[in-house]
Amino acid sequence: MSTLAREPTKTPKTENFPVASLVLSPDRREAVLAFYAFVRMADDIADAADLRAAEKLTRLEALEQALLTGDPRVPEAARLHKVDGRHRAGMAQAREMLRAFRQDAIKARYNDWADLVDYCRRSANPAGRFLLKLHGECASAEAPADALCTALQILNHLQDCRQDHERLGRIYIPLQWMMLGGGERAFFTPAQASARRMVLDAMLDRVDELIHRARALPERLQNKRLRAQSTATVALAERLSQRLRRSDPASERVEIGKADAALAFLTGLWGFVRKPGNGDARITAAAVRRSGSSFRLGMRSLSHERRRAIHAVYAFCRAVDDIADGAAPVSEKIRALRDWRREVDRLHRAPETPIGRELARASSLFKLPLDECHALLDGLEVDCAERVRLKSDYDLQLYGRRVAGSVGTLSVHIFGTPKARSFALDLGRTLQLVNILRDVDEDAARERVYIPLSRLAQLGVQDAPAAVLVADPRFARVCEALAEEARAGFAAADEALTRLDRAALKPAILMMENYRRVLDRLIARGWGTRQGRLRLTAADKLLLLTRAMRPA
Incomplete structure (x- = not known):
């Protein structure tokens, strides 16, 4: 049994994270140190570069048997055996971690995220369960x-x-x-x-x-x-x-x-x-701060509860959008979005995430139509594809309804103007058109083209790699037509606002003015000589800030 002993590669003081800090009571700290010493010994066996897999498995089996019997020839095992007898904690968790170390001895690759997390359930989570x-x-x-x-x-x-x-x-x-x-x-x-x-x-x-x-x-x-x-x-x-x-x-x-x-x-x-x-609200507020979105200016005009609710909606949108835009494989993105679908479905029972708990609170206070969360997820599943093309105007309309109209509908409920739903849907489509026009080159780099293929076909442009499509001079003509539709959309929103509560809708109005300014800059620049994504100037942002600070 003495062959099990190896020089520890780490100590509690050299670990990244606290193992048995001095804030723990002496009795509990001694138990934690015993658990750590046993697990470190097992981990070092699994990570020994000079041992073959069969020898690692043999030594890990011997180590487990020593733990079960409290064999004094293996002090680390005997010490943890005593801890378990005194506290009824340690042995089961250590044995679970031994399963992970056996896996390390024979498995060197992990296929996907679920495979990795499953390994962590055995290699890491038992340590936390032991402390609890x-x-x-x-x-x-x-x-x-x-x-x-x-x-x-x-x-x-x-x-x-x-x-x-x-x-x-x-x-x-x-x-x-x-x-x-x-x-x-x-x-x-x-x-x-x-x-x-x-x-x-x-x-x-x-x-x-x-x-x-x-x-x-x-x-x-x-x-x-x-x-x-x-x-x-x-x-x-x-x-x-x-x-x-x-x-x-x-x-x-x-x-x-x-x-x-x-x-x-x-x-x-x-x-x-x-x-x-409760730290959930701080997490959603931080998501808004990190975004740098101009929508933050409008949020500040809201009362505390409404602002907290819109933070929850924004954080949810940011989280799922980051999944769709991230570098994970398509299957992983779809799986992650489906996890969020399950979270939305359990909002009024037992949400598991900080964003979910904040969204549940907002839904309870402002009667949010949570089917809009599913609509957003439907739209983002389109973005998850390795290659995105919209065939027709109908597809463009549906996509905009899902990814932008859903957010607008949720927002007007929080603003206290649920009757402004039609305004929110129409404005959402307009803002999404501006997004598409602004991000043409950025989307093309991801092999995404949101300009309907039917419109391009009318000009004789057939589907091709995204870089080829957006470089075609005829592509610019379709962009010009969509820009005019967006401009008309802003005019329609202006007219709709004459019948709505402008003060309550101030955050939406500020967002609208931000996007209108972006559209104006895009039109002035033109579509044939694009030079990357257009951003507002400091003067533009100052103007928006001034508007945000004065009454609607």
């Missing part, structure tokens, strides 16, 4: 704890991707995702940094969603000490995700700095002193 059981926490803390542990594990995988690949021949980035960057070899080629960045960011989007779910953990914990540690851990996870977005873990080591750790420690101490309140 050790401290006698309730079942409501399990879901956010699982989300945090999965997020931490995937962050570690991304952080160590080069080392795992070079030393162990192991890759935790899903194969389907790497194929989008040219495959496994291309992913680790220094010159492929741009394609690799797209894949890494798409994975970090999923990780950030898990971290958002995990932010509910501290408020669900009764033990102040565990709450402090979990608060610090969530803060460090957010920081590492940010660092991984700014750096390339395939070419350099990305780590959390001492300043990050110190700040997280102070954040944890605050969690010890005071139980945190």
Whole structure:
């Protein structure tokens, strides 16, 4: 049995995240250290580059037997065996993690996101479950704890991707995702940094969603000490995700700095002193801030409850739109959107995400037509395709109704003007036309063309690669016609507003004026000499800000 012992590759102090911080009570801390020592020993066996798979499996089996019997010849196993006898926690969770380590010994690739998350359920989540059981926490803390542990594990995988690949021949980035960057070899080629960045960011989007779910953990914990540690851990996870977005873990080591750790420690101490309140609203508000959308100006004119509700709607739209526009495989995007469909369906029962809980609150207060959320998801499934083409004006109308009309309909309920539904639908179509005209080249780079093929065919233009279509001089003529339709749409909106409550609709009016200004700039620039995406000038934004600050 002595052959099981290996020099530990890490200690609690050298781990990325708090293992058994000093804020834990001495008794619980000793139990956590025992659990860590056993798991570290098993993990080092699974990661030993000098051992064959068969030898790893043999040693892991022996280690499990030592745990079950409390064999004193393996002190790490005997110590955890005693912990389990005293606290009724440790053995079951460690055995579950041993299953993951056995998997590491024989499996070096993961096909998709679900495959990776399934591995994390065994390799990471049991550690969180152990801490919860050790401290006698309730079942409501399990879901956010699982989300945090999965997020931490995937962050570690991304952080160590080069080392795992070079030393162990192991890759935790899903194969389907790497194929989008040219495959496994291309992913680790220094010159492929741009394609690799797209894949890494798409994975970090999923990780950030898990971290958002995990932010509910501290408020669900009764033990102040565990709450402090979990608060610090969530803060460090957010920081590492940010660092991984700014750096390339395939070419350099990305780590959390001492300043990050110190700040997280102070954040944890605050969690010890005071139980945190509901953080869901902060998450949706942060999504709005990050967006930089001019719609934020209009939101500020709303009362607190209406502003909180529109933040929820916006955060939902941003989350699902990011899925459709991300670098994940089509099948993964569709699966993620279907997860959101399930979240919408359970809003009035038990939503599982911060955005879902805020959306449920908004729906209860303002009687939101939640079928509009499904309409938006229907539209975004179109965007998920590897190649997007709209055949006819009907398809364009339907697409605009789904991705823009749905948002407008939800918004007017929050503004307190549900009778403005027709205005919202018509304006939504107009704004979507401006979006399509503004983003022609950006969409073409994604092989997306939203100009109906039927309109192009009338001018003798047949379907072709997106870059060929948008470069055709006749394409510009169709853009000119759509721009005139958008201009007419704004005129119709102006007329409709004479019969509506302009003060209540101020956020929509500001959004409309923003898009009208974009359209004017597009028309002035012309369609034959496009130079990338048009953006408003500082003067334009100042004008919008001035309008936002004065009464409607």
